[in-house]
Amino acid sequence: MSVKVRIPTILRTYTGGQAEVPAEGTKLSEVIESLEKDHPGIAARVLDDQGKLRRFVNVYVNDDDVRFEGGLDAATPDGAGVSIIPAVAGGC
Amino acid sequence: MAVQTVAGNATTASPDLGPAAALSCRECGERFELGPLFACASCFGPLEVAYDLPTGSPEELRKRIEAGPDNIWRYAPLLPVPADVADKPNLNPGFTKLVKAYNLARELGVTGGLYVKDDSGNPTHSFKDRVVAIAVEAARAFGFTTLSCSSTGNLAGAVGAAAARAGLRSCVFIPHDLEQGKVVMAAVYGGELVGIEGNYDDVNRFCSELIGDPLGEGWGFVNVNLRPYYGEGSKTLAYEICEQLGWRLPDQIVIPIASGSQLTKIDKGLQELIKLGLVEDRPYKIFGAQAEGCSPVSAAFKAGHDVVRPQKPNTIAKSLAIGNPADGPYVLDIARRTGGAVEDVTDEQVVDAIKLLARTEGIFGETAGGVTLGVTKKLIEAGVIDPTLTTVVVNTGDGLKTLDAVSATSQATATIKPSLDAFRAAGLGTA
Numbered sequence: 001m002s003v004k005v006r007i008p009t010i011l012r013t014y015t016g017g018q019a020e021v022p023a024e025g026t027k028l029s030e031v032i033e034s035l036e037k038d039h040p041g042i043a044a045r046v047l048d049d050q051g052k053l054r055r056f057v058n059v060y061v062n063d064d065d066v067r068f069e070g071g072l073d074a075a076t077p078d079g080a081g082v083s084i085i086p087a088v089a090g091g092c
Numbered sequence: 093m094a095v096q097t098v099a100g101n102a103t104t105a106s107p108d109l110g111p112a113a114a115l116s117c118r119e120c121g122e123r124f125e126l127g128p129l130f131a132c133a134s135c136f137g138p139l140e141v142a143y144d145l146p147t148g149s150p151e152e153l154r155k156r157i158e159a160g161p162d163n164i165w166r167y168a169p170l171l172p173v174p175a176d177v178a179d180k181p182n183l184n185p186g187f188t189k190l191v192k193a194y195n196l197a198r199e200l201g202v203t204g205g206l207y208v209k210d211d212s213g214n215p216t217h218s219f220k221d222r223v224v225a226i227a228v229e230a231a232r233a234f235g236f237t238t239l240s241c242s243s244t245g246n247l248a249g250a251v252g253a254a255a256a257r258a259g260l261r262s263c264v265f266i267p268h269d270l271e272q273g274k275v276v277m278a279a280v281y282g283g284e285l286v287g288i289e290g291n292y293d294d295v296n297r298f299c300s301e302l303i304g305d306p307l308g309e310g311w312g313f314v315n316v317n318l319r320p321y322y323g324e325g326s327k328t329l330a331y332e333i334c335e336q337l338g339w340r341l342p343d344q345i346v347i348p349i350a351s352g353s354q355l356t357k358i359d360k361g362l363q364e365l366i367k368l369g370l371v372e373d374r375p376y377k378i379f380g381a382q383a384e385g386c387s388p389v390s391a392a393f394k395a396g397h398d399v400v401r402p403q404k405p406n407t408i409a410k411s412l413a414i415g416n417p418a419d420g421p422y423v424l425d426i427a428r429r430t431g432g433a434v435e436d437v438t439d440e441q442v443v444d445a446i447k448l449l450a451r452t453e454g455i456f457g458e459t460a461g462g463v464t465l466g467v468t469k470k471l472i473e474a475g476v477i478d479p480t481l482t483t484v485v486v487n488t489g490d491g492l493k494t495l496d497a498v499s500a501t502s503q504a505t506a507t508i509k510p511s512l513d514a515f516r517a518a519g520l521g522t523a
Contacts, residue, residue, distance in 0.1 A: 006301060006304075007304075008131075008300070008304055009303070009304045010129075010131055010132075010133045010136075012304075013133075019304055019305065045133075045134070045135075045136070046136075054135060054136050055399055055421065056119065056131065056132075056135070056136040056137050056138065056418075057136050058297070058416065060297065063294070065293075065402060065416070067401070067402055067416075068402070068404075083297070083301060085297060085300045085301065086130065086131035086136050086300065087136065087416065087418055088130055088131050088136070088137070088138035088139075088319065088418045088419075
C-alpha cells in the first residue's frame with residue numbers, strides 16, 4: 001500500500017526539505033518503518049523510547065486522528081494521506 | 093545547554109522582546125533562539141519563553157509596576173515585549189475588575205472571600221485580548237505581515253481587532269457552525285474570516301498544515317507559531333489577581349480549561365511572583381473546569397492518568413470545546429502538585445451557573461464562565477473547595493457572545509398593555 005505523508009516543518013531536515021514524501025505500509029507502524037528506511041532518524045522523532053507515538057505528536061490518516069483508530073495499528077489504505085502534526089498548537 | 097539556531101521563517105536576527113532570553117522545551121529542556129517556533133525539534137514538546145527576569149528589590153519592582161499604565165503593560169518587565177511596548181498601537185487590554193462577590197459568596201456559603209476576575213471587560217470582551225496583545229508584539233518582532241489563528245470564536249475577534257489597531261492584515265479560521273454573535277464579532281474588524289467545515293480540532297489541524305506550506309509564508313499564527321509568546325499573556329491574569337488582592341496569593345483559583353494553556357500560564361505567573369519576592373510564598377490550589385461534553389482533562393484527572401485521551405466535543409461551551417487539549421498533561425501535573433482538582437459540569441449546570449452569576453453579581457458571563465462557576469459550586473458542595481479560604485473564579489468572556497445558551501430561559505417576565513390595571517393583574521408591583 002502506498003501512501004503520501006505530510007511532514008511538519010521541524011522534521012523536514014530528515015526529508016531534504018520535502019513537505020510530502022511517499023511511504024509504504026498497510027498500517028501506521030509500517031508506514032513509519034518505511035519512512036525510517038528512506039529518511040533515517042525520523043522514526044525516533046515521532047516515537048518515544050518504548051516505540052509509542054510521542055505524546056505531543058498527532059497523526060492523522062486522511063481526516064481521522066489515529067488515537068481514535070488504533071494508534072500505530074491504524075489502517076493506512078492505498079492512496080491515503082498521512083499527516084504528522086505537532087500537538088502543541090491551538091487553544092487558549 | 094547549547095542554544096539551537098532558529099529554523100523557522102523569522103526575518104529579524106535578534107528580535108527585541110525585552111526580558112525574553114530564549115525558547116525552552118517544557119518536556120526535554122532543550123533551548124532554542126527566540127523565533128517563530130512552537131514545538132521542540134527533538135521531542136515535539138511545547139516551547140515556552142525563558143526569561144532574564146528583573147533583579148533588584150521586590151519593593152522597587154512593585155513600585156515600578158504600580159506606576160505603570162492601567163493595562164497589562166504595567167507588567168512589561170515580566171513579559172516577552174519590548175520596553176517601549178506601551179507606546180505602540182495595541183489594544184492595551186487587562187487590569188480588568190476583580191469583583192468581590194458578596195451575594196454569590198452568601199449563596200454558595202463561602203466565608204473566606206469569593207472574587208470573580210471578570211475578563212469580559214477587555215476590549216473585545218474576552219481574556220483573549222491579553223494573549224493576542226503579546227502575540228502582536230512577537231509578530232512585529234519577527235516581521236510578519238499577516239496575523240492569523242485557529243479559533244473557537246473569541247480569539248478570532250481578538251485577532252481581528254488587534255490586527256486592525258496594529259495595522260496588520262488578518263485572516264482567521266473558525267469552525268463553520270459557531271455562535272452567530274462570535275461570527276459577527278470576528279468579521280466586523282474587516283479581516284478575512286474563514287469557516288472550516290469541521291470542529292475546532294479540525295481547524296487547528298488545518299492551520300498547523302498551512303503553517304508549513306508556502307500559502308502560509310509570512311503569517312503569524314498567534315496560537316501556533318507564535319504560541320510560546322501568546323501564551324505568556326495569560327500570566328497577566330495571575331499578576332493582576334495578586335496585585336488586586338494586595339500583592340497576595342489567592343488560596344484557591346478556579347480556571348476554565350480548553351487547551352489548558354491559560355491554567356498553566358496562571359500557575360507560571362504565580363510562581364514568578366513568588367520567585368521575585370512580590371508575594372509571600374504560601375500554598376495555593378488550582379482547580380480546572382470543563383464541560384461534561386468536552387472533558388478529556390477532567391476524565392484523565394479522575395482516572396488518575398497522566399495522559400489525556402482526546403474526545404469528540406459536544407457541549408454548548410464552544411469556546412472550551414477542544415477535544416485534544418495541547419496542555420492537558422501539564423494541567424494534570426499542576427492540579428495534582430497544588431492539591432487542586434479538575435472537574436466537569438453538564439450543559440444544564442453551565443446555564444444555571446451563568447444565571448446564578450448574573451442574578452447575584454450583575455455579571456453576565458459567557459458559557460466558559462458558566463463552566464467555571466458551575467464547577468466551583470460543584471466542588472464546594474463536594475467539600476473539595478474550602479469555603480473558608482480566599483477563592484478566585486475566572487470569568488473569561490462576556491455573555492453577549494453566547495446569548496443562545498440562555499435565551500430560552502431568559503425572556504420577558506410578562507407582556508402587558510400600558511396600564512396600571514394590567515400591571516396589577518399580572519401580579520407585579522408592590523401594592
